Amino acid sequence: MNVTPFINRLYxxxxxxAIENYKGHAEELQMQVLRYLLIAASNTEWGKEHRYADIHxxxxxxxxxxxxxxxxxxxxxxxxxxxxxxxxxxxxVNWYAKSSGTTNDxxxxxxxxxxxxxxVHYLGGTDCVASYLKINPKSKLFSGKSLxxxxxxAPNLNTPNSLVGDxxxxxxxxxxxxxxxxxxxxxxxxxxxxxxxKRDKIARFAQDKNVTNISGVPSWMLSVLKRMMEITxxxxxxxxxxxxxxFFHGGVAFTPYRxxxxxxxxxxxxxxxxxxxxxxxxxxxxTDLNDPAMQLMIDYGVxxxxxxxxxxxxxxxxxxxxxxxxxxxxxxxxxxxxCGLWRYLIGDTVKFTQTDPYKFIIxxxxxxxxxxxxxxxxxxxxxxxxxxxxxxTGAQVKxxxxxxxxxxxxxxxxxxxxxxxxxxxxxxxxxATILDRSLQAINSDYEAKRYKDITLQxxxxxxxxxxxxxxxxxxxxxxxxxxxxxxxxxxxxxIEELIAMNK
Numbered sequence: 001m002n003v004t005p006f007i008n009r010l011y012x013x014x015x016x017x018a019i020e021n022y023k024g025h026a027e028e029l030q031m032q033v034l035r036y037l038l039i040a041a042s043n044t045e046w047g048k049e050h051r052y053a054d055i056h057x058x059x060x061x062x063x064x065x066x067x068x069x070x071x072x073x074x075x076x077x078x079x080x081x082x083x084x085x086x087x088x089x090x091x092x093v094n095w096y097a098k099s100s101g102t103t104n105d106x107x108x109x110x111x112x113x114x115x116x117x118x119x120v121h122y123l124g125g126t127d128c129v130a131s132y133l134k135i136n137p138k139s140k141l142f143s144g145k146s147l148x149x150x151x152x153x154a155p156n157l158n159t160p161n162s163l164v165g166d167x168x169x170x171x172x173x174x175x176x177x178x179x180x181x182x183x184x185x186x187x188x189x190x191x192x193x194x195x196x197x198k199r200d201k202i203a204r205f206a207q208d209k210n211v212t213n214i215s216g217v218p219s220w221m222l223s224v225l226k227r228m229m230e231i232t233x234x235x236x237x238x239x240x241x242x243x244x245x246x247f248f249h250g251g252v253a254f255t256p257y258r259x260x261x262x263x264x265x266x267x268x269x270x271x272x273x274x275x276x277x278x279x280x281x282x283x284x285x286x287t288d289l290n291d292p293a294m295q296l297m298i299d300y301g302v303x304x305x306x307x308x309x310x311x312x313x314x315x316x317x318x319x320x321x322x323x324x325x326x327x328x329x330x331x332x333x334x335x336x337x338x339c340g341l342w343r344y345l346i347g348d349t350v351k352f353t354q355t356d357p358y359k360f361i362i363x364x365x366x367x368x369x370x371x372x373x374x375x376x377x378x379x380x381x382x383x384x385x386x387x388x389x390x391x392x393t394g395a396q397v398k399x400x401x402x403x404x405x406x407x408x409x410x411x412x413x414x415x416x417x418x419x420x421x422x423x424x425x426x427x428x429x430x431x432a433t434i435l436d437r438s439l440q441a442i443n444s445d446y447e448a449k450r451y452k453d454i455t456l457q458x459x460x461x462x463x464x465x466x467x468x469x470x471x472x473x474x475x476x477x478x479x480x481x482x483x484x485x486x487x488x489x490x491x492x493x494x495i496e497e498l499i500a501m502n503k
Contacts, residue, residue: 088340124282
């Protein structure tokens with residue numbers, strides 16, 4: 001008996017209808033969120049400093065509160081980690097998601113409040129399932145188990161009952177008991193800090209389970225799945241989990257991994273559904289599997305604002321609420337949340353493909369781009385260029401990073417790419433040529449700088465040895481969890497370290 005339709009009607013169908021009602025109500029819903037945030041935080045230290053009780057409009061809020069990076073909020077967050085109450089958010093915040101660092105710090109520690117768990121992160125998980133069941137009403141999702149791949153956590157300073165670690169670990173630690181009936185692996189495996197040990201134990205535990213859905217970061221999930229296939233001696237995942245039907249993925253772009261998943265999962269009814277779930281909040285869900293854009297979730301505990309990237313870094317850039325954005329413009333995303341982040345520059349860039357309802361793609365990071373010569377190359381360009389090169393050559397990319405070479409001994413400037421292939425092209429030079437041409441077709445600024453090789457020479461591509469990027473992450477204690485490879489950088493810091501290891 002398939003219990004999924006019954007569970008859908010009981011727990012998820014109402015949310016699917018609520019998401020449908022986003023259309024035509026974006027400003028109304030977002031203003032409801034803003035009023036809730038301001039009232040909830042009005043008696044906090046931050047709320048009193050910025051006189052939240054006197055704010056009556058979005059314009060008041062924008063005038064009263066400046067745009068913040070982690071540096072501006074770090075002192076407040078440090079005091080919260082030490083147990084202080086009512087600082088950035090009401091009450092005491094016990095959980096902190098460890099995220100990639102800033103210029104001055106190895107890591108950022110993002111507060112995760114009880115309200116944030118409930119009305120941002122867990123609501124996002126609920127809506128992900130609700131949207132999928134609406135897309136696939138014949139689903140048998142709840143006839144089997146959910147394999148959820150997470151990170152690890154540790155005690156937070158010396159603060160009692162307080163944890164710090166990967167967001168995924170915090171979510172698993174606090175997940176409602178009902179979810180634990182279908183979730184695998186058990187916590188004692190799911191929260192292991194050693195990824196290689198965790199990968200092996202998950203593979204051995206899950207190999208004989210009836211898994212219908214998997215959730216996690218594509219790169220780390222692929223590592224677990226391949227380990228399980230090694231243990232079982234199977235060539236395809238279909239042979240282990242014949243009822244698998246969907247992969248809920250996020251954290252990194254899926255494009256480099258799509259073909260690798262297709263190679264090991266040949267089930268006709270397999271679906272791939274992207275989510276935008278960051279340490280700072282759950283923001284987007286793919287509601288149409290034929291459309292790569294995600295729908296912005298606008299009735300959570302998150303208020304959104306956007307800065308055109310053409311003005312990013314200016315002293316007084318234009319800052320727009322959601323209802324004033326335009327499709328096709330690259331924006332830096334700014335959030336205010338029920339975890340105590342206020343007009344916070346998350347560091348991601350997005351581009352809306354439509355409004356009403358608002359759908360978007362993630363285009364990259366405010367810091368992860370190459371603009372050494374005016375070429376303005378962003379991660380979205382890189383992913384599309386690599387996809388074209390893979391299609392043309394039959395190659396499959398596992399990981400990559402790129403950085404500029406500002407001037408060599410012959411006064412030549414170019415981009416240098418370090419690429420680890422899951423399946424290498426027959427001719428690495430052909431792959432590099434197609435990638436270079438594709439980038440020119442995608443990005444007019446890059447094309448202009450490549451014109452007649454005057455400013456930029458053809459890109460240089462170095463093939464990375466197998467496992468290089470994993471070894472680099474491991475050397476930094478970042479193997480597994482939600483850690484990511486920096487794809488593009490104006491600095492040569494990352495690529496120089498990797499090239500030095502590529503022997």
